Amino acid sequence: MTVDLPAALAAYREHGFARLGPVLTDAQLGVLRERAVALMLGTVKHEGLFFQLDAPSGDWREAPLGLGWQGPALTYRKLEKLELDEEFRSVVRSPALEPLVRALVSPPVLLYRAIVFNKAAEGGSEIPWHQDAGKLWGVSKDPSVQVWIALDDAPVDGGCLQFVPGSHGWGLASPLGGIVGERQVEDAQAERLAVSVPVRAGEAVLLHNLVWHRSGKTRTGQRRLAFSACYLDGDTRCVRKHKAPRRFFRVFEDGAVTKVSTSPGGK
Numbered sequence: 001m002t003v004d005l006p007a008a009l010a011a012y013r014e015h016g017f018a019r020l021g022p023v024l025t026d027a028q029l030g031v032l033r034e035r036a037v038a039l040m041l042g043t044v045k046h047e048g049l050f051f052q053l054d055a056p057s058g059d060w061r062e063a064p065l066g067l068g069w070q071g072p073a074l075t076y077r078k079l080e081k082l083e084l085d086e087e088f089r090s091v092v093r094s095p096a097l098e099p100l101v102r103a104l105v106s107p108p109v110l111l112y113r114a115i116v117f118n119k120a121a122e123g124g125s126e127i128p129w130h131q132d133a134g135k136l137w138g139v140s141k142d143p144s145v146q147v148w149i150a151l152d153d154a155p156v157d158g159g160c161l162q163f164v165p166g167s168h169g170w171g172l173a174s175p176l177g178g179i180v181g182e183r184q185v186e187d188a189q190a191e192r193l194a195v196s197v198p199v200r201a202g203e204a205v206l207l208h209n210l211v212w213h214r215s216g217k218t219r220t221g222q223r224r225l226a227f228s229a230c231y232l233d234g235d236t237r238c239v240r241k242h243k244a245p246r247r248f249f250r251v252f253e254d255g256a257v258t259k260v261s262t263s264p265g266g267k
């Protein structure tokens with residue numbers, strides 16, 4: 001499984017996202033799905049893993065924060081710090097992704113987050129237009145490289161990603177980052193410009209952290225699991241003040257790279 005690097009980089013620069021095609025074998029998919037379920041059910045445990053249950057209302061704003069693992073359930077919305085799990089760690093460093101990551105990220109490549117997004121068969125919750133950068137992220141420079149991998153099929157009505165193409169070139173919608181305000185969504189005519197990217201299990205999508213993206217509930221009656229890894233340039237520092245600074249996980253052991261420009265439009 002190889003990613004068409006020039007095509008992926010061109011689409012990423014122009015649109016802020018790129019389809020990468022399949023990056024996992026069926027066997028790997030099976031292992032990762034089973035592991036995600038085992039973590040939710042607590043049959044595999046790692047000290048320090050982050051869990052967030054979905055809100056029973058299906059409104060992400062009501063999802064409880066800071067509670068950790070709440071007992072066996074398949075309705076966790078997010079599982080984070082998956083670099084602690086050997087199966088997910090091997091995806092972060094996957095040979096299928098390594099050339100792409102090395103092309104875009106300055107060494108030594110660091111990891112900001114390794115996360116599973118789950119939409120349970122009952123529907124899960126909608127994630128509104130947002131950007132994955134800004135002060136909320138607590139780092140000295142905004143990251144720009146994320147790889148999102150479907151672990152289940154993600155069809156149009158089953159929780160696929162949606163994008164506003166080119167929006168990575170508009171900068172941060174607010175210094176804080178995260179959710180894009182309603183007014184800005186209207187002004188940008190995001191609804192009209194939105195592009196859905198349905199994928200099959202095992203396929204990946206490269207995202208620029210500034211591109212406006214969102215996902216709906218799954219309405220197919222099928223669960224939609226996805227894994228995402230966000231990479232950081234080696235000189236990125238944690239600037240959070242409320243806790244001790246994070247030390248980011250180092251993705252590859254050596255530092256050899258050819259980093260290319262990540263600016264929109266390829267300049």
Ligand SMILES: O=C(O)CCC(=O)C(=O)O
Pocket residue numbers: 117127132148159213214215226228
């Ligand atoms: O997996 C999803 O539904 C959303 C992913 C997402 O919003 C993100 O990667 O920031």
